[in-house]
Amino acid sequence: MKPIVLASNRPPERFYRGGAALCAFRGEYGSPAHEPEDWVASTTTVRGEESLGLTTLPGGRVLRDAIEEDPTGWLGDAHARRWGADARLLVKLLDAGQRLPVHAHPHDDFAARHLGRAHGKAEAWYILEGGPVHIGLREEVSQEVLADLVSRQDVDALLGLLHEIPVRPGDVVWVPAGELHAIGAGVLLLELQQPEDLSILLEWDGFAIDGPGEGHLGLGFDLALTAVTTTARSAVEMGALVHAAPPSGSVLPRAADEYFRLERLPVHGAAAIAPGFSVVVVVRGVADLGGLALAAGATVLVPAAAGRVQVSGEAELLIARPPAP
Structure with missing residues (x-):
């Protein structure tokens, strides 16, 4: 088994705008809306x-x-023994052509108890093109207040509850399950998340989605909002959620390790990717990865059975992995 270059995999007609910056990053033609x-x-x-x-x-x-047919070859022996064929990772490239709505994602226990899902949805972002992000409550708020703002779609008040933070290329943002957040317009990012598509929408006015019908995951807002964190985030806590990535090595907070890992690998001549299932994204430059000639924007899937992969060139790579078994 060898590393595999992956083509784009873009679900069409998502409920928010974006796509042009993603195409530009990937070196593809087109400007999908x-x-x-x-x-x-x-x-x-x-x-x-x-x-x-x-x-x-x-x-x-x-x-x-x-x-599913060969979990050991793809994911590694230790991973397969613990989790079977569950890769425990979803990686996305995301282009916010408009500000995303205020939302949150359920944690593992809530997703298992109320949705019958194997995972919640913690996530983290590596910023490729900067802009504003909204994350974490500035003050504690009750579920009753949130429910009222949601029912009235008071967008200004919802956004006003959150810290607004400018992010730049090379910053990382850790988004624990339950944390209210919204990605600002113009931000392009690499996202690591638990492998679920579960969002609790507090805002939908102006978006192409049925918020009253779909925003609560079929549970009703009274129950869905109990999965939302309502405590405030201090300045110190915000510094742990949003910060510049170190120039190399692991870039996410330790709290993310039980969900996924992300490594930043600068390549100046020669380097190597350690064995294990991983998703590699070339952020800049050009590189030869296991005999594959890659340019910025390329995405590569590395099966565990590929072993240690040699890299050469002048480039920067991001290496996403599931949690360590």
């Missing part, structure tokens, strides 16, 4: 869909099926 996400090495479907969102490998095989 509502294709703001590239689901990279995905074994996850768009909520409510049978296959949309799944990655198809060169030759036509679906990645999810390939992993």
